[in-house]
Amino acid sequence: MTTAKTPRIDGERLLRRLNDLGAIGAIDGGGCARLALTDADKAGRDLVCGWMRELGLSVSIDAIGNAVGIRAGRRPGPPVMAGSHIDTVRTGGRYDGNLGVLAGLEVVAALNDAGVETEHPLAVAFFTNEEGSRFAPDMMGSLVFTGELPLATALDTVGIDGARVGDELARIGYAGDTPVPHPAPRAYVELHIEQGPVLDHESVEIGVVESVQGISWTEIEIGGVSNHAGTTPMSLRCDPGWAAGSIIAFVRELARELGGSQVATVGRIEFFPNLINVVPERAVLTVDLRNTDETTLQQAEARLHAHLDALRAQEKVTITTRRLARFEPVPFAPEMTALIERHAKAQGRSTRRLPSGAGHDAQILAAVCPAAMIFVPSVEGISHNVREFTPPDQLEAGANVLLSVLCELAGADA
Ligand code: HGY
Numbered sequence: 463m464t465t466a467k468t469p470r471i472d473g474e475r476l477l478r479r480l481n482d483l484g485a486i487g488a489i490d491g492g493g494c495a496r497l498a499l500t501d502a503d504k505a506g507r508d509l510v511c512g513w514m515r516e517l518g519l520s521v522s523i524d525a526i527g528n529a530v531g532i533r534a535g536r537r538p539g540p541p542v543m544a545g546s547h548i549d550t551v552r553t554g555g556r557y558d559g560n561l562g563v564l565a566g567l568e569v570v571a572a573l574n575d576a577g578v579e580t581e582h583p584l585a586v587a588f589f590t591n592e593e594g595s596r597f598a599p600d601m602m603g604s605l606v607f608t609g610e611l612p613l614a615t616a617l618d619t620v621g622i623d624g625a626r627v628g629d630e631l632a633r634i635g636y637a638g639d640t641p642v643p644h645p646a647p648r649a650y651v652e653l654h655i656e657q658g659p660v661l662d663h664e665s666v667e668i669g670v671v672e673s674v675q676g677i678s679w680t681e682i683e684i685g686g687v688s689n690h691a692g693t694t695p696m697s698l699r700c701d702p703g704w705a706a707g708s709i710i711a712f713v714r715e716l717a718r719e720l721g722g723s724q725v726a727t728v729g730r731i732e733f734f735p736n737l738i739n740v741v742p743e744r745a746v747l748t749v750d751l752r753n754t755d756e757t758t759l760q761q762a763e764a765r766l767h768a769h770l771d772a773l774r775a776q777e778k779v780t781i782t783t784r785r786l787a788r789f790e791p792v793p794f795a796p797e798m799t800a801l802i803e804r805h806a807k808a809q810g811r812s813t814r815r816l817p818s819g820a821g822h823d824a825q826i827l828a829a830v831c832p833a834a835m836i837f838v839p840s841v842e843g844i845s846h847n848v849r850e851f852t853p854p855d856q857l858e859a860g861a862n863v864l865l866s867v868l869c870e871l872a873g874a875d876a
Pocket residue numbers: 592593594600601819820821822
C-alpha cells in the first residue's frame with residue numbers, strides 16, 4: 463500500500479494549461495474570444511474535457527452542455543465540486559472563469575500525484591454560457607444545472623446574432639445526454655479573479671467573497687421616425703438616437719447620485735439604419751444595473767423606467783423593454799466564508815472579505831448547496847479586457863487555498 467504524500471499545486475503546470483487554453487480564440491493583446499457555443503468555445507471545451515479524461519475523471523456532458531468530471535471517493539454520493547466557466551466575452555482575458563476550472567483540474571492532478579484519496583467524490587465542472595453576452599441571461603448553464611431555469615427555455619433562447627442556443631449546442635456537439643437538473647453537489651467552491659481593483663490596491667493576496675451583488679439587465683428598443691439629417695427641423699424630429707443618448711447620460715448620473723456600490727453600464731447599442739445622414743428609425747441598447755442592496759437596485763430600476771416614461775412623452779418615441787437577466791444579491795453561508803478565510807490564513811496569506819461585483823456560477827449553486835468563492839487579485843482591477851492579468855505566484859496561492867479547502871470538504875487522506 464503506497465503511503466499518500468502531501469499534495470502540492472504545481473504552479474508551472476497550472477500556468478501551462480491557462481496559456482494553452484488562452485491560445486484558443488486568442489486575440490491581439492494576449493486575451494481570448496470564446497463567446498458561448500461558438501467554434502472557439504467548442505475548441506476550448508474539447509481541450510478541457512481531454513484534460514479531464516487524462517486525469518482519470520469520468521466526464522459527463524448534460525443537456526445544456528455543462529461538463530462535469532468526477533474523481534471517485536471512497537464512498538459514493540454527491541461530490542464536492544470546484545468549477546467555473548470557460549466561455550469568455552468578445553474581448554476576454556485569460557483568467558476570468560478559466561482559472562477556476564483549471565485550478566480544479568490542478569487540484570485533481572496534485573491529489574493523483576500524491577496518491578491521495580478522498581472520502582467523498584471530487585468533481586470539476588465548467589458551466590455553459592456563464593457570460594451571457596451572446597445569449598442572456600448570464601450563468602445560463604448553472605441555472606439549468608440547479609433547476610432554476612427550465613431547459614426548454616434555455617434551449618429556445620435566441621442570441622444577439624439571431625442564433626438559438628439549442629441549435630448552437632447541437633452544432634458544436636455538446637448537447638449532452640446527462641439529464642438536468644442535477645442532484646445537488648455536497649459543496650461548491652469557485653476560485654476566480656476579483657475582476658475589480660480592491661485586492662490589488664490594498665495588496666491583499668486572497669479575497670474571501672461574502673456575497674455577489676444584485677444584477678439587472680434590460681434591453682431597450684426605441685422606435686422613432688427615420689428622416690433626412692439635413693432637411694428635418696429639430697422641432698419635427700422623433701429621434702431614437704437622441705433618446706438613447708439621454709438614457710446613457712441618465713444611468714451614469716443615476717449611479718453617481720445613488721452612490722455606494724451602484725453601477726450602471728450601457729454596453730451594447732445599435733442604430734438602424736446606422737448611417738451618418740439618416741435620423742435613426744430605431745435604437746436598441748442594453749442597461750446593466752448592479753447593487754449590493756436589493757432595495758436600492760429596485761429604486762434604480764424604477765428611476766430608469768420613470769425616465770423612459772418621460773422620454774415617451776417628450777420625444778414621442780415608442781419604447782419597449784425586455785428583461786434579460788435579474789438576480790438578487792446572494793450571500794454565501796458564513797461557515798463557508800469562514801472556511802476559506804481559515805485556510806488562507808493557515809497558509810500565511812493576507813485576506814480581506816468583500817462582495818463580488820461580477821456575477822458567478824457560485825451564486826447560483828449557493829441555492830442548492832454550501833458554496834464559496836476564493837478571489838485572487840486582478841492587476842489594476844482590469845477584466846473583460848485583454849489586459850486582464852494576475853501574476854503566477856498569486857494564481858498559485860489561490861490554487862493552494864482551493865486545494866486545502868477541497869481536501870477538507872472531501873475528506874482527503876491526512
Ligand atoms: O456579467 C458578469 O458579471 C459576469 O461576467 N457574467
